[in-house]
Amino acid sequence: MNGVTGRMGTRQHLARSIVAIRKQGGVALPGGETLMPDPILVGRNEKKLRTLAEAHGVGRWSTDLEGCLADPDTEIYFDSQTTTRRVEAVRQAIEAGKHVYCEKPTATSLDEALDLASLARERGVKHGVVQDKLFLPGLLKLRRLVDEGFFDRVLSVRGEFGYWVFEGEGRPSQRPSWNYRAEDGGGIIVDMLPHWRYVLDNLLGPIKALSCLGATHIPERRDEAGAPYEATADDAAYATFELEGGIVAHFNSSWCVRVNRDELFELQVDGTEGSAVAGLRDCKAQHRANTPKAVWNPDLPDTNDYRSQWFDIPQDDEPENAFKIQWEMFLKHVVADDPFPYDLLEGARGVQLAELGLQSWRERRWLDVPELEARPSREPERELGRA
Numbered sequence: 001m002n003g004v005t006g007r008m009g010t011r012q013h014l015a016r017s018i019v020a021i022r023k024q025g026g027v028a029l030p031g032g033e034t035l036m037p038d039p040i041l042v043g044r045n046e047k048k049l050r051t052l053a054e055a056h057g058v059g060r061w062s063t064d065l066e067g068c069l070a071d072p073d074t075e076i077y078f079d080s081q082t083t084t085r086r087v088e089a090v091r092q093a094i095e096a097g098k099h100v101y102c103e104k105p106t107a108t109s110l111d112e113a114l115d116l117a118s119l120a121r122e123r124g125v126k127h128g129v130v131q132d133k134l135f136l137p138g139l140l141k142l143r144r145l146v147d148e149g150f151f152d153r154v155l156s157v158r159g160e161f162g163y164w165v166f167e168g169e170g171r172p173s174q175r176p177s178w179n180y181r182a183e184d185g186g187g188i189i190v191d192m193l194p195h196w197r198y199v200l201d202n203l204l205g206p207i208k209a210l211s212c213l214g215a216t217h218i219p220e221r222r223d224e225a226g227a228p229y230e231a232t233a234d235d236a237a238y239a240t241f242e243l244e245g246g247i248v249a250h251f252n253s254s255w256c257v258r259v260n261r262d263e264l265f266e267l268q269v270d271g272t273e274g275s276a277v278a279g280l281r282d283c284k285a286q287h288r289a290n291t292p293k294a295v296w297n298p299d300l301p302d303t304n305d306y307r308s309q310w311f312d313i314p315q316d317d318e319p320e321n322a323f324k325i326q327w328e329m330f331l332k333h334v335v336a337d338d339p340f341p342y343d344l345l346e347g348a349r350g351v352q353l354a355e356l357g358l359q360s361w362r363e364r365r366w367l368d369v370p371e372l373e374a375r376p377s378r379e380p381e382r383e384l385g386r387a
């Protein structure tokens with residue numbers, strides 16, 4: 001696990017996924033066996049790694065990535081480093097014959113993202129990309145509504161994502177400073193459009209075209225050491241997507257808004273038979289039959305209490321961490337050949353949308369999103385024996 005001392009690496013991938021899987025006694029496999037992940041924490045700083053390993057009861061850590069990749073007993077390489085370091089390290093792991101699982105975005109250019117996908121295919125390793133939002137309890141409830149035909153014909157979608165990220169003066173910033181420097185792989189378009197790609201593609205249909213306007217609302221911030229730096233990346237993105245079937249989806253993504261919502265991300269879907277608003281955990285819906293008859297009359301107080309006219313979609317089981325659900329799926333994919341559709345080509349689709357979003361902003365115009373095909377392999381596909 002490389003990049004595990006970072007924000008996502010520590011909280012989501014180590015503590016709430018791998019350590020949680022170990023604590024629950026592993027992952028049950030179809031044949032009755034149990035899989036127990038045995039991670040090596042990899043990074044640059046030995047002291048940090050040791051402290052992290054000890055805090056989580058992990059026995060192995062290393063500052064020698066090459067050495068770990070050369071070890072035939074190590075089967076999977078995981079990467080949650082900062083984005084600009086991903087391609088090189090994942091490529092190195094694939095070339096060493098490891099199965100790879102990594103954070104999004106898989107690269108900062110579509111070309112490199114497609115290269116990684118075709119290299120993994122050529123080498124016959126299994127590969128996966130984090131698409132955590134699909135497994136959030138709120139979005140799983142929304143998926144149930146879609147699957148049950150609750151909406152009938154979906155007309156439009158509105159996504160509202162964001163919160164105020166402090167500039168670092170006085171109150172420290174709650175996100176790493178590289179997020180606000182384009183030269184370090186930062187920017188909300190590169191960060192969030194890959195999420196909106198897989199959310200929309202998987203839940204409501206493929207994205208056909210987009211228009212995106214970015215902004216750098218806060219031009220100067222303070223870094224982790226308190227030093228001022230120029231924010232060279234976008235900190236807000238206002239994007240409209242056209243989906244197959246004419247569905248219009250508009251997403252506001254911003255690190256410069258204050259929250260007046262129930263959750264930090266909300267997705268409203270309006271269909272002919274009903275509407276729903278899904279957040280990270282909750283999802284509420286309103287059916288055609290209990291839709292109030294709203295009448296525009298600003299001269300009188302509105303008698304409708306609109307928020308109370310939605311019903312909650314129930315949570316059947318205890319909600320699981322979204323990252324952990326996907327980790328268990330990937331581990332079963334590697335060991336038991338379970339299907340896992342969230343691969344490096346899917347990851348490249350996210351990078352494609354981000355790249356087109358930046359282009360649309362630059363050129364101030366709508367762009368089509370071409371269908372993305374896997375590049376033909378230079379070598380015939382072959383299955384590597386498990387290391």
Ligand SMILES: NC(=O)c1ccc[n+]([C@@H]2O[C@H](COP(=O)([O-])OP(=O)(O)OC[C@H]3O[C@@H](n4cnc5c(N)ncnc54)[C@H](O)[C@@H]3O)[C@@H](O)[C@H]2O)c1
Binds near residue numbers: 081
């Ligand atoms: N799935 C999600 O919802 C989600 C959310 C946030 C971030 N991310 C992605 O996760 C990745 C990490 O983001 P983060 O917020 O955890 O960042 P972070 O800055 O907190 O962590 C980055 C990690 O990379 C390591 N690193 C940085 N520079 C390095 C170098 N020169 N050599 C070796 N290691 C180096 C750091 O030590 C750290 O372990 C990013 O690619 C980001 O896009 C995903």
